Amino acid sequence: MKFSIYRFDPDKDEKPYMQDYEITLEPADRMLLDALIRIKTVDDSLSLRRSCREGVCGSDAMNINGRNGLACITPVKGLREPVELRPLPGLPVIRDLIVDMTQFFKQYHSIKPYLINEDPPPETERLQSPEERAELDGLYECILCACCSTACPSFWWNPDKYVGPAGLLQAYRFLADSRDQATAERLDYLEDPYRLFRCHSIMNCTDVCPKGLNPMEAISRIKTMMTKRTI
Amino acid sequence: MTVARRKFDAVIVGAGGGGMRAALQLSEAGLKVAVLSKVFPTRSHTVAAQGGIAAALGNVTEDNWHWHMYDTVKGSDYLGDQDAIEFMCRQASEVVYELEHYGMPFDRLENGKIYQRPFGGQSQNFGGAQATRSCAVADRTGHAMLHTLYQRNVRANTQFFVEWMGLDLIRDEHGDVLGVSALDIETGEVMILQARATLFATGGGARIFSASTNAFINTGDGLAMAARAGVPLQDMEFWQFHPTGVYGVGILISEAVRGEGGYLLNKDGERFMERYAPHAKDLASRDVVSRAMTTEIKEGRGCGRDADHLLLKLDHLGADVIKARLPGIREIAIKFAHADPVREPIPVVPTAHYMMGGIPTNFHGQVVAPYKTGPEEVVQGFYAVGECACVSVHGANRLGTNSLLDILVFGRAAGNQIIEDLKRNTHHKHLPGDAADKALARLARLDSQKDGENVAQVGDMLRKTMQAHCGVFRFADLLKQGVDKISEVAERVKNTEIRDKSRVFNTARVEALELDNLVEVAVATMVSAQARKESRGAHARDDFPHRDDDKWLKHTLYFSEDRRLDYKPVRLKPLTVESFPPKARIY
Numbered sequence: 001m002k003f004s005i006y007r008f009d010p011d012k013d014e015k016p017y018m019q020d021y022e023i024t025l026e027p028a029d030r031m032l033l034d035a036l037i038r039i040k041t042v043d044d045s046l047s048l049r050r051s052c053r054e055g056v057c058g059s060d061a062m063n064i065n066g067r068n069g070l071a072c073i074t075p076v077k078g079l080r081e082p083v084e085l086r087p088l089p090g091l092p093v094i095r096d097l098i099v100d101m102t103q104f105f106k107q108y109h110s111i112k113p114y115l116i117n118e119d120p121p122p123e124t125e126r127l128q129s130p131e132e133r134a135e136l137d138g139l140y141e142c143i144l145c146a147c148c149s150t151a152c153p154s155f156w157w158n159p160d161k162y163v164g165p166a167g168l169l170q171a172y173r174f175l176a177d178s179r180d181q182a183t184a185e186r187l188d189y190l191e192d193p194y195r196l197f198r199c200h201s202i203m204n205c206t207d208v209c210p211k212g213l214n215p216m217e218a219i220s221r222i223k224t225m226m227t228k229r230t231i
Numbered sequence: 232m233t234v235a236r237r238k239f240d241a242v243i244v245g246a247g248g249g250g251m252r253a254a255l256q257l258s259e260a261g262l263k264v265a266v267l268s269k270v271f272p273t274r275s276h277t278v279a280a281q282g283g284i285a286a287a288l289g290n291v292t293e294d295n296w297h298w299h300m301y302d303t304v305k306g307s308d309y310l311g312d313q314d315a316i317e318f319m320c321r322q323a324s325e326v327v328y329e330l331e332h333y334g335m336p337f338d339r340l341e342n343g344k345i346y347q348r349p350f351g352g353q354s355q356n357f358g359g360a361q362a363t364r365s366c367a368v369a370d371r372t373g374h375a376m377l378h379t380l381y382q383r384n385v386r387a388n389t390q391f392f393v394e395w396m397g398l399d400l401i402r403d404e405h406g407d408v409l410g411v412s413a414l415d416i417e418t419g420e421v422m423i424l425q426a427r428a429t430l431f432a433t434g435g436g437a438r439i440f441s442a443s444t445n446a447f448i449n450t451g452d453g454l455a456m457a458a459r460a461g462v463p464l465q466d467m468e469f470w471q472f473h474p475t476g477v478y479g480v481g482i483l484i485s486e487a488v489r490g491e492g493g494y495l496l497n498k499d500g501e502r503f504m505e506r507y508a509p510h511a512k513d514l515a516s517r518d519v520v521s522r523a524m525t526t527e528i529k530e531g532r533g534c535g536r537d538a539d540h541l542l543l544k545l546d547h548l549g550a551d552v553i554k555a556r557l558p559g560i561r562e563i564a565i566k567f568a569h570a571d572p573v574r575e576p577i578p579v580v581p582t583a584h585y586m587m588g589g590i591p592t593n594f595h596g597q598v599v600a601p602y603k604t605g606p607e608e609v610v611q612g613f614y615a616v617g618e619c620a621c622v623s624v625h626g627a628n629r630l631g632t633n634s635l636l637d638i639l640v641f642g643r644a645a646g647n648q649i650i651e652d653l654k655r656n657t658h659h660k661h662l663p664g665d666a667a668d669k670a671l672a673r674l675a676r677l678d679s680q681k682d683g684e685n686v687a688q689v690g691d692m693l694r695k696t697m698q699a700h701c702g703v704f705r706f707a708d709l710l711k712q713g714v715d716k717i718s719e720v721a722e723r724v725k726n727t728e729i730r731d732k733s734r735v736f737n738t739a740r741v742e743a744l745e746l747d748n749l750v751e752v753a754v755a756t757m758v759s760a761q762a763r764k765e766s767r768g769a770h771a772r773d774d775f776p777h778r779d780d781d782k783w784l785k786h787t788l789y790f791s792e793d794r795r796l797d798y799k800p801v802r803l804k805p806l807t808v809e810s811f812p813p814k815a816r817i818y
Contacts, residue, residue: 011733028479030567034472041687044739045695049270052446054482054563056374057274057449095418095736100269115334124288124324125331127343133336140368140375144273179334187670 001025001035002082004044009095016093020082033060033071047096055210058145060090062097068147068208088150090159100122103159104146104166111163111171111189116182132178139173139218141211142166148205148215154198161194165205165215168196172218175225187226196222234412234667235422238659239265241649242399242410242426244453248373249617249638251380251389253596256646258387262653265424267395267413269448269741272381276446277433277638280373281485281559282350283365284330284639285632286323290344291363296320299364300356301811303633306352306516307626308768308778309813310466310786312802315594317624319640326639327366335379338367338556348556349490352516352630352818361514365632368483370559376635384802389559392424396741397433397452398670400460400613401425401662406602408613409660411456412670416741419734421674423667427656428612428649430640431457431590435618436752437470440702441694444476444483453619455748457590458755458791459669462610463600465621466588466787468760468770471629472703474520476582478540480567483581484560486631488572489513491556493545495524496576497532508818512584515818518628518769521581525703528580535578542576570759581703585629586752587769588759589621591788594621596645601788606799610724614649616641623786626801627768677743683728687742693720693746697753699759706773710761717750717757723732724750755789762796763787780813 001023008016021039029035033053040046048071049059055073063086064074076083091099117126149155149164163171171190174180190196194220205215241257243250246268257264261770287294300320304311331337331345338346345366353362368375384391385484390607394416401409401423412426436451437443458464475484489495494513498671507523508515515523524541533539545553550573553561557572564570564577591599596614599607617638624637700713724746731739764774765779788797803810 009733009735011735024378026718030480040738041685044686044742045733047736047738050275051270051448052276052279052281055566056371057270057276057278057446057557059270064472075566095733098736105271109385112386114386115332117332121328123328125345127335128339129339131342131345133339136336140378141371143278143374144271171669171697174334177336199791 001076003035003039004084005083005097006086007096008093009045018055028117029104030075032064032074032076032083034074036071047098047156048125053124058143061145062148063087063089068209069149070145073210082207088146090150090156101146104164107163107167108170109146110120111167112182113170113174115174115177115180117179118181126179128178135176135178136173138213139169139176142169142213143211145210147210151208153202153203154200158194158198163190163195165219168199168222169213169218171214172222175222187229190222191226197230234671235420236662237422237424239263239424239426240653241428241430242267242424243430243432244411245275245432245434245619246272246378246391246433247434247617247638248376248635249642252429252639252642253432253616253646254389255384256643257649258389260650260789263652265390265392267392267397267424268421269394269396269416271393273378275377276449277373277377279446279483280368280376280488280635281483282490283367283372283632284327284376284635285350285353285364285630286327286365286366286636287320287364288327288345288347290326290340291347292355292785292801293511294355294362294364294587296323297808298357298362299323301357301686302353303624303630304811306628306630308628308816309780309784310467310623310626310767310801312623313805313810314802315624316452317805317808318594319624319636322640323636326643327634330376330379330639333379333383336368336375338369338414348487349514351486351489351511351514351520351633363510365490370487370557373635383416385538396627396744397456398744401666402455403663405661407611407660409666412667417736419669419737421671423662425659425662427653427659428614430614430616430645431619432615432617433619435586436749437583437586437660437696439697439753439756441578441584441698442476442481444473444481445584448480450748451752452707452745452748453615454589455751457677458751461792462590462598463788463790463797464755465591466623466759467755467789468763468787469587469627469755469768470583471517471585471587472521472581473584474517474524474581475508475543475579477563477567478578478580481582481655482563482567482586484563484577486517488543488545488557488560491552492548493543496542496544497527498534498538499532500694503527503532506648509818516628517631519818521567521703522771524581540578540580541553543579544576545572546574546576585634586618587621587623587625587627587629589619590615590623592620594622594641594644595648596641597648601799614645616645627770664688675746677727677729677740678732680726680728683726684723686727686729686739686746689720689723689727690746690749692716693753695747696720697756701757704771704773705760708755713757714761717753721750721754728771751791754794755791758794759789759796784813
């Protein structure tokens with residue numbers, strides 16, 4: 001199978017280049033990550049992040065034939081050849097397929113991604129009905145792989161100012177939590193021409209999310225909350 | 232060569248559930264903490280835990296911590312230390328409520344309380360009816376917990392060193408621990424992180440087996456660092472083989488599937504667990520189920536063309552239950568086994584999953600080792616929690632959902648112990664001039680090695696050796712050959728070569744260093760397993776099929792420098808309640 005992979009090692013390369021590989025896959029090589037590990041046994045300098053190999057840790061996000069995805073849950077069979085692999089777009093490249101995610105996590109941290117409830121906690125659990133808890137489905141499952149934010153043109157333009165779909169999905173995860181008391185504070189922070197309103201409903205985020213989540217919908221729900229409170 | 236040095240009150244190596252629970256305790260107490268992690272914290276392997284956290288909340292069926300304690304002692308095949316087990320089970324409800332207060336999105340019952348499901352080995356009333364004790368977030372409990380703990384640490388301003396790998400433990404001439412040397416993976420720089428308290432929370436090492444549910448990062452780094460620094464490893468012969476890894480892939484299918492009512496079938500469509508565990512059936516302890524499955528396969532009742540796996544049936548639960556309670560499992564089965572469990576069973580096989588052994592500690596998280604005063608003298612400045620530690624609450628076999636509990640309880644306990652100890656130890660001890668020399672020598676050897684061994688090939692040989700010689704059932708001749716073979720692997724590991732010499736994010740270098748660690752864990756396992764001439768929990772010997780409490784009711788201690796074995800007694804005396812004396816273990 002043929003691959004064309006983005007290579008750049010700042011320790012020795014002046015500029016990035018695409019390197020071709022041709023390998024024979026074994027029957028056990030089902031996912032793209034298996035193929036990359038096979039390539040790495042031939043060329044140990046190919047650098048990528050990976051860990052759980054089952055789509056829950058979010059390490060191996062990359063641009064696969066022009067589309068962001070996780071290598072470990074992308075079946076290698078059926079990929080157009082040569083399979084073109086590039087680092088996630090819009091973030092600085094550290095090396096090969098490894099990007100610097102500082103900006104991405106900075107945006108995630110900016111929305112205060114933790115429950116805020118200043119009441120003294122009860123002896124046991126805070127109660128939450130199954131219906132209230134169901135509001136968090138499709139939100140808490142985010143694995144912070146950055147496929148969505150790095151597929152978003154608004155994030156490419158303003159990664160320092162626009163929170164981006166991943167951060168906004170988590171902002172909504174806490175806005176939607178019946179136990180959280182910081183709704184006003186959270187909305188105040190997001191009421192800004194960039195942080196929230198740079199979203200132009202392009203939908204790339206929802207389109208590429210490897211976990212099938214819908215950041216686009218979460219963003220529009222935040223906007224609805226914002227509108228409602230001004231009335 | 233001079234190596235940069237930074238000072239902290241405490242250094243934590245590993246940012247999974249245990250490391251982050253401890254970090255939270257320390258950060259909230261205002262201490263200066265550095266948390267090192269090979270991966271971004273939410274990518275740690277806690278993220279892959281599925282089924283739940285054990286705590287006798289009694290939200291569904293009547294329950295209490297004493298019953299939970301009994302189940303854990305029995306599950307451990309009486310090798311668990313009963314003081315530590317009492318400590319853990321007593322605190323379970325509190326740490327789970329605390330996690331809920333942090334924002335953990337637990338599933339809920341109609342009355343708004345935390346949802347609980349049945350799990351293997353959990354009973355009411357000391358071995359009576361099935362208990363419902365596992366607190367769950369669908370089948371993504373570990374993911375939800377790891378993210379919740381990370382989020383709480385963001386709030387507490389914990390300082391993370393992301394993509395840093397611990398290289399070696401630093402001890403002074405008294406054996407006191409002073410910190411670690413570590414590699415900044417992104418820049419290739421080595422640094423000494425000096426601390427008044429060093430906590431290892433580096434997770435497991437089941438990557439020593441070819442078929443493993445574990446993430447690539449689970450290479451036993453903390454164990455190897457401890458072993459290289461002269462700290463013994465405890466009970467390394469005990470590895471849990473999870474009954475249900477996806478056939479041919481190894482990915483975990485949670486016991487929650489059986490907790491919700493799924494069951495195993497052989498090629499005749501027989502629910503064979505009824506024969507092996509008439510009472511608990513598919514919810515018997517994991518060691519029991521894995522042995523039954525292996526026996527079914529060995530006796531020709533396996534499924535598929537090669538009769539080498541079994542089937543996990545859950546379609547009878549109905550699409551609604553599967554989609555609501557087991558959505559992650561369904562996703563994994565469809566992607567990796569091409570089977571939608573709503574309609575068809577999942578092909579599964581016992582798969583290496585969890586290391587019961589580890590760095591010996593007491594229930595305060597302090598590392599203990601034989602020195603002058605006895606077998607359990609505290610190693611000053613050194614702490615360990617979670618899978619890398621051996622408290623021992625899991626003994627010879629861990630119960631499902633006790634691992635997430637373990638990391639919460641002992642992460643918090645170690646944090647509290649460190650806070651207390653640091654009140655007395657107010658100054659950093661003198662750092663020897665050669666503190667980083669061992670680590671630097673290892674890196675220099677790797678960089679200059681010519682005509683050496685291929686890391687991937689030697690790693691493959693290591694994993695195949697462990698898989699073939701130290702699996703679910705263990706045989707005298709295979710163990711004996713296994714010791715020779717793994718020694719040969721260990722020799723080859725000394726000469727590994729990497730072609731990539733870059734300083735920047737050199738993953739070839741990281742993998743070679745990980746192999747150094749894997750081989751420590753593998754040798755410790757094989758040597759300890761060969762020596763234990765009985766069957767207990769997950770250690771099942773063909774030639775010694777029974778538990779032998781007269782000779783073997785004791786913990787193994789393995790010393791890396793001369794591969795010496797020592798033993799120490801099991802703590803049979805709990806903190807406040809009566810001891811559970813060993814008896815026949817029937818499910």
